[in-house]
Amino acid sequence: MSLLSDTIAAVEPMDEAAAQAAARRLDSLTKPLGSLGHLEVVVRRYAAIRHDPAAESGSASILVFVADHGVAEEGVSAYPKEVTEQMLRNIARGGAAISVLARHYGHDLRVIDAGVAADTRGEDLPGVIYRRIGSGTRNFLREPAMTAAQAQSALEMGIATVDEAADGGVTMVGIGEMGIANSTSAAALLSAITGIDAGLMAGRGTGLDDAGVRRKVEVVRGALRRHHAVLHDPLRMLAALGGFEIAAMAGVCIGAAARRVAVVVDGFIATAAAAAADRILPGLAARLFFSHRSAEGGHRLALEHLRARPLLDLDLRLGEGTGAAIAISVIQAALAMFHRMATFAGAGVAEKL
């Protein structure tokens, strides 16, 4: 047995009775029946995930996993590889978009070095948690990105990270990432999972030009050919094409299901992690909240494959958990209405004719 297999075994079905109880309360509140639209779906699902008809909201935490990718050497990113470590510092020091959003909303922010090429442990970066699986993955165009042991370690690191959060009273986590070239890894995983060609799944990422996108598409196609024999096996697929931060986010999705923690998936790369987790634990995607539809073209296709309706559609393509941070605030607003609105009976308001 392993933490991964134990965790999978501990996952129970969602609590449909809790969702139904929440639905009854929603219908008693002073608003036209069903008029909170998709936010009513969100409240019911939160109750089902949490096994809690009262849908109580604890604290929310944004988990940002940072790692490097060997495939960056194929020239698949608009930014140099060093930006991964530079942005790790920037997030830790409060200057990145997610740093600002987490402070703005009062979300707890945990930044995890899952395997950045440069080791910054001597730099005393505030709040960074070091759970390095390695110093960047290998170039998956030429060999598997990770060993099977590394992939399992990264998954279990994600499980341990959400376990800690749950132990501290966190009821909802956002998952986000930073890692130069990781949209190439995400595109490869999502092409493998959905069967959709890389020409539709690989996009501009952080801002590739047309020639860069063509190169990226060829890299993904080449990688899928190279690793074709293992793509039927979710763990070996993840090892071949994934990244440390992607595997860790997949682990969070699995661990959260076992701990009844709500997960809010950020953008394209976090969605690849969610899709990989859904391959490992089929049906898992139905338990996740998808925060937004990103400007990365393949994201729409990936969300459709997962039958996911995102909360926001703002053409974001920043990553870091920024979309998740905003979406969590929308979910918290929905829960606030659920908890605090008056009922028809209590407020003396007439019901529907």
Add this chain to the structure above:
Amino acid sequence: MSLLSDTIAAVEPMDEAAAQAAARRLDSLTKPLGSLGHLEVVVRRYAAIRHDPAAESGSASILVFVADHGVAEEGVSAYPKEVTEQMLRNIARGGAAISVLARHYGHDLRVIDAGVAADTRGEDLPGVIYRRIGSGTRNFLREPAMTAAQAQSALEMGIATVDEAADGGVTMVGIGEMGIANSTSAAALLSAITGIDAGLMAGRGTGLDDAGVRRKVEVVRGALRRHHAVLHDPLRMLAALGGFEIAAMAGVCIGAAARRVAVVVDGFIATAAAAAADRILPGLAARLFFSHRSAEGGHRLALEHLRARPLLDLDLRLGEGTGAAIAISVIQAALAMFHRMATFAGAGVAEKL
């Protein structure tokens, strides 16, 4: 001269130089160029509206206008007419959705009785501002809803309300409403403005059944026939088909343009007010933020007519300014990132290759 004509005369063009300065700062921040997507459009437009390249954010206020509608006697709402006054009380006492959201977000909430049938001035309702244009409008299927003087008073009341908010340091207002049967008034106005048939513009409102929708469509068509001769004149159109709260919201849109206050339009009914204001002051819609695409079918068509991209798409159809309250929080998050993120130079992060 009048407050209305003075206000219209005081409106200056938006400040495109401020928008360009904001765009330059956006491009200097540590994120892939353009990666905040639509939120970058929002920040630039906010700077242009405010004539402020720094896009500083003051406080936000939700203005909820409440009024009754004579056309309710045609059986066009799923709820009895008394719900308008009951919900006025509920909003004031903190039990309505908008009451909860305003507290949750820390938005200032101003509830204005613009002409509820029942006069609640003796009830000591906390925080309600009484600016009653009348005790409900007349039934516009049979006669104009308002006199020309009432329509002008309601518009000017909206202007005065946003003037007061601006004087108090408010830089962004959300406009919302409550008023049984007001989606019939909104559908009539939007049919008149867009030329789109009532069969597409009039929807279920708070939850009409199929027979109710057919009745509502016939009421709108009948009203457009009755008032056909005045529909070319924006003020007479508003008087014929509008409501006190709708005219007041149109006044807020006009007054806000003169005072450089950002307006966040709520749902279908507030959009009808915005469209009416855009008829009075052509081009005004380009200065407004539209908070969400509501589940009311005609709303999509109205937004397309106004070339508006809403911030959210959550199938809300509650009104009261609820969508505006959520959208304001998203705009505030965008402004926080704009103000507080590090620059590439400041954080030592490499720029695009």
